[in-house]
Amino acid sequence: MDHIQFIVIIAAFSFFIHVVFLTSKNKLTDKYAFMWLSFSTIGVLMAIALPFLNQFANWIGVAYLPSLIFLLAFLVVLTLLIYHTQLLSRQEQRIKTLIQEVAFLQKEVQEQRKEEDHS
Amino acid sequence: MKSNILIIIPAFNEEQAIIHTVNQLKTFDDYDYIVINDGSTDQTAHILQQHHIPHISLPVNLGIGGAVQTGYRYAQRNGYDYAIQLDADGQHNPDDLYHLVSEMKSRNVDMLIGSRFFEKTNYKGSLSRRFGILYFNYLLRLIARVNITDPTSGYRIVNRRVIEWFAQDYPVDYPEVEVIAKLARKGYTVEETKVEMNARQGGESSITALKSIYYMFKVTFFALIRSYL
Numbered sequence: 001m002d003h004i005q006f007i008v009i010i011a012a013f014s015f016f017i018h019v020v021f022l023t024s025k026n027k028l029t030d031k032y033a034f035m036w037l038s039f040s041t042i043g044v045l046m047a048i049a050l051p052f053l054n055q056f057a058n059w060i061g062v063a064y065l066p067s068l069i070f071l072l073a074f075l076v077v078l079t080l081l082i083y084h085t086q087l088l089s090r091q092e093q094r095i096k097t098l099i100q101e102v103a104f105l106q107k108e109v110q111e112q113r114k115e116e117d118h119s
Numbered sequence: 120m121k122s123n124i125l126i127i128i129p130a131f132n133e134e135q136a137i138i139h140t141v142n143q144l145k146t147f148d149d150y151d152y153i154v155i156n157d158g159s160t161d162q163t164a165h166i167l168q169q170h171h172i173p174h175i176s177l178p179v180n181l182g183i184g185g186a187v188q189t190g191y192r193y194a195q196r197n198g199y200d201y202a203i204q205l206d207a208d209g210q211h212n213p214d215d216l217y218h219l220v221s222e223m224k225s226r227n228v229d230m231l232i233g234s235r236f237f238e239k240t241n242y243k244g245s246l247s248r249r250f251g252i253l254y255f256n257y258l259l260r261l262i263a264r265v266n267i268t269d270p271t272s273g274y275r276i277v278n279r280r281v282i283e284w285f286a287q288d289y290p291v292d293y294p295e296v297e298v299i300a301k302l303a304r305k306g307y308t309v310e311e312t313k314v315e316m317n318a319r320q321g322g323e324s325s326i327t328a329l330k331s332i333y334y335m336f337k338v339t340f341f342a343l344i345r346s347y348l
Contacts, residue, residue, distance in 0.1 A: 096181055096291075100189045103175045104196075 005050045012047040016040035039076075123200040124220060126152035127190030129183060130207035134162040140205070141172050143213040150216065153193060154207065157186035184291040191285035203276045211274040215314040222312045223276045229307040230281055230299070232267060233274035233314035251331060255296045258339060262346055263303035267311060270296045274314055281307065290341065293334050300342040 019040045023033040046053065057065040126144065130137055137154065144152050153173050156164050158180035167174040175189055187204060194202040203219060205211045215233055223231045236252070255270040273295055277285070281302065290297045303309050 096185050099177055099179055099181060100185070100192060103177045103189060104193070106178075107175050 005047065008050060009044070009047040012040070012043040016044050122149055122151045123198075124150045124203065125190070125194045125197070125199040125201070126150055126203045126205050126216070127187060127194070128152060128154045128205050128207050129157055129186040129190065130154050130159065130163055131157040131180065131183075131186070132159045132161045132163060133207040134159075134166055136208045137163055137166060137172075138170065140207050140209050140213075141170070144205075147213060147216055150203075150220075151199070152205075153190060155186045155189050157181055157183070182292050184289055184294045187294065188285060188289035191282055191289065194282045195286040199282065200279050201276055202282050204273050206273055210316050210318070212315045212317055215274070219274075219276045219312065219314070223278070226310060228278075228310045230275060230277045230302055230309045232269060232272050232299075232309065232311045233276075234267070234269035234272055234311040235314065235316050236268040237311045237313040247328075247331065251335060254335060255338065258342060259296065259299055259303070262342060263300045265299065265303045265309055267299055267309065269311065270299055272314075272316075274316070293338055296338045297342050297345065300346045304346040 019036045022028045028036060054065050057068055062068045153175060154167055156167060156174055156176040158177050164176050175193060177186065177189060191202060201223065219231060219233055252269060252271055256267060259265050259267050259270055299309055
């Protein structure tokens with residue numbers, strides 16, 4: 001094992017620990033906790049399998065392994081981003097409906113209070 | 120509820136104009152109205168309370184689309200047959216209300232827009248505003264095959280069918296042009312009639328130079344995508 005692989009494994013493992021920690025403190029809800037646990041596990045496994053990845057890259061004809069990793073990482077991040085924006089939009093929509101509902105309720109409560117005051 | 124027609128007045132920081140606008144409406148006994156206070160940070164909420172003006176106060180600011188939609192949802196829940204949008208800043212002339220309603224009923228369309236340009240009126244807008252209006256007119260002719268001379272006009276009346284739609288789905292910002300495109304493409308009838316518009320009573324226009332560029336791009340993009348797909 002060379003130095004760089006050691007560093008990569010430490011980094012991947014730290015990330016994994018961080019995700020486990022966030023999950024245990026309920027800072028990630030189940031769905032996202034599971035997603036990040038999967039990602040970080042894959043990260044650790046890839047760090048361990050670094051030498052084999054080099055062979056794999058040679059085998060499929062990629063001359064420079066890091067470029068393959070960057071490409072994959074970039075695609076994963078891009079997919080995650082659009083997924084999160086989609087979630088954000090849905091939350092916005094829901095919050096809007098909630099705000100409107102609160103306003104309707106507020107109006108009803110006020111009207112009822114007024115009626116009570118009059119009677 | 121004493122009428123089957125609801126006037127929706129979205130208001131954001133309109134403390135200077137709101138009383139004047141509502142007072143003008145009081146002469147129209149036969150229509151209901153509701154002010155949607157869109158999380159104003161000035162005295163608008165206080166004024167509405169004090170003068171016992173029918174209103175709904177949104178706890179936070181939703182922007183014009185969310186505010187207007189609140190009005191449409193209110194109309195839907197309370198069984199109104201027609202809803203009219205009227206600006207709080209006094210630009211829309213309440214004298215045109217009867218005209219809008221009677222035209223709406225006689226023409227039996229889904230949406231009727233009060234237009235400044237349908238016939239010659241006293242309206243004089245800035246050059247850039249006129250250019251924007253012309254552009255949207257062309258856009259709507261292209262994608263929705265309707266000729267709307269004043270597509271950005273917020274002074275409009277819709278029937279129950281459209282109220283139901285808007286209660287479910289209404290654009291977040293710059294909704295005026297986009298909804299025309301969507302309605303027309305889905306086979307709803309959208310027409311215009313002449314109205315007079317006044318200069319603003321107070322407040323400031325929500326559209327600045329940079330915003331108007333965003334406005335044109337945004338509306339073009341969404342009108343195209345949401346109308347065709």
